[in-house]
Amino acid sequence: MTRVAVAASYGGPDAIEIVERELPEPSEGEVLVEVKAIGVNPFDYKSYSGALGTDASKLPIALGSEASGIVVAVGGAVEGPGGTIAVGDEVVVSGQNGTYAERILVPARFVLSKPEALDWKVAAGVLAVAGTAYDALESVGIKSGDTVLVHGAAGGVGSVVAQLALARGATVIGTARRQNNDALRAYGAEPVEYGDGLLDRVRAAAPNGVDASIDTVGTDEAVDVSLELLTDRSRLVSTAAFGRASAGGFLTVGGPASMERRRLASPVLLEQAGAGVFEVTVAKTFPLADAAKAHAELQSTHPRGKFVLIP
Ligand SMILES: NC(=O)c1ccc[n+]([C@@H]2O[C@H](COP(=O)([O-])OP(=O)(O)OC[C@H]3O[C@@H](n4cnc5c(N)ncnc54)[C@H](OP(=O)(O)O)[C@@H]3O)[C@@H](O)[C@H]2O)c1
Incomplete structure (x- = not known):
């Protein structure tokens, strides 16, 4: 089981609910990650605010597109963009919906090695x-x-x-x-x-x-x-x-062309962040259960830097 934050309806941040979900074992090419930190982005609240349209058939909406964590299971011999992924690896997940969770099951193509120089919180918020x-x-x-x-x-x-x-x-x-x-x-x-x-x-x-x-x-x-x-x-x-x-x-x-360009550039960008070519600062952290509070604050004048959720 894992606890997951979803938007149960369209509207303001109080549309967010914490629900429990079963997680299957990883299939071939999938990676199960125990999440340490989750990057919060404006798209996360735009996805249920109505700013991008509404479609009741899409509810509940999985929130979040990036996280950092530890690999706890893999399906077969798994290759990510940076090579083999094994249990115990410290990783960054980017480009996969539904990262507002304690554990996430993701295809290996979205899983990259976390640079040692980046702590969990910064690593979670770099790639978007x-x-x-x-x-x-x-x-x-x-x-x-x-x-x-x-x-x-x-x-x-x-x-x-x-x-x-x-x-x-x-x-x-x-x-x-x-x-x-x-x-x-x-x-x-x-x-x-x-x-x-x-x-x-x-x-x-x-x-x-x-x-x-x-x-x-x-x-x-x-x-x-x-x-x-x-x-x-x-x-x-x-x-x-x-x-x-x-x-x-x-x-x-x-x-779609943007998403592909970003995916291809992700390993280098992560390496550059680790090497200090550019810096991403963390402004605030919130417990995952307070995702609604984080979204409300992010929509008004807020401190400089990323907001990060901690499961
Ligand atoms: N198209 C895409 O693929 C894509 C991807 C990522 C993000 N985005 C969008 O890009 C935007 C920025 O995202 P973000 O993550 O950088 O958000 P963010 O961290 O909240 O930054 C937004 C910045 O806008 C500034 N700002 C607020 N009101 C302003 C105004 N009236 N005039 C000038 N600057 C103002 C703020 O600066 P001060 O603090 O100095 O006031 C704030 O630092 C969002 O709309 C997001 O949805 C789009």
Whole structure:
């Protein structure tokens, strides 16, 4: 048996219920993982909020797409993206739905070795944000010498976008609320406060212009400022402004091609996180039973860094 958090209906965070589930033995190619920590992402609450539509036949909705833990059983000789997976291995699970659980049964292709340098909590929260960040950087071809405007540069995705862009040799102007400006400076980005007058502040911070922009916020302000500054709209990508992208002539990420690009990049991204090429910080941990509380907090102004659930 395992305890699992699911959304039993569409609505707010109180739609989340903790239920008990039977777990079968692993079939050929499957891995049973005892979960140590679970990364929380905005998609988790969007999956039952109605923001992505509603379909009663999908209820209850399995929550979560990433976790860290220990392998407790395998089905046959199991090969993951990084090689053989054995009982006792410390692993990261990424890309599989339903990680809000004490134990999860997953196909081996979603199971990677946890770098020793990452603790359980950080390891659980790295890949969703880093995969999205890498995907966004690739989609607009960020390279050395670019000046990049990153909207939401203190956020989970935005902070990795900014750090990986800097590692590629780009200059980064990052939007954030005032309290997060020092954190942006600490990793080498130029902070700009969002809100009224944003366009003028970005122009002052980037007197030679902006070559590309990555929006991780999705507000009209973020999109409008980027469109005003860029000469080439195909160098704007958003993780959130889906409604405006086709008419606006800019890109979004998140479809099947994105998922494949992220899956292929995951081993390297995990290695880079372990080696300190970029950092993911943990803002808060919550018991798995308090998943609803974590979702309510994540939807309002919240501390910088990842939220993590502990079973
Ligand atoms: N398409 C995809 O595949 C994909 C994948 C992952 C995430 N996403 C989406 O990307 C978005 C960000 O995810 P996340 O994990 O980075 O979330 P997050 O950690 O909560 O970060 C969001 C950031 O947005 C900033 N923000 C809030 N209001 C703002 C405003 N009015 N103007 C500018 N910035 C504002 C906040 O910065 P301050 O704290 O400085 O205020 C916050 O740090 C979410 O909508 C998520 O669903 C999409």
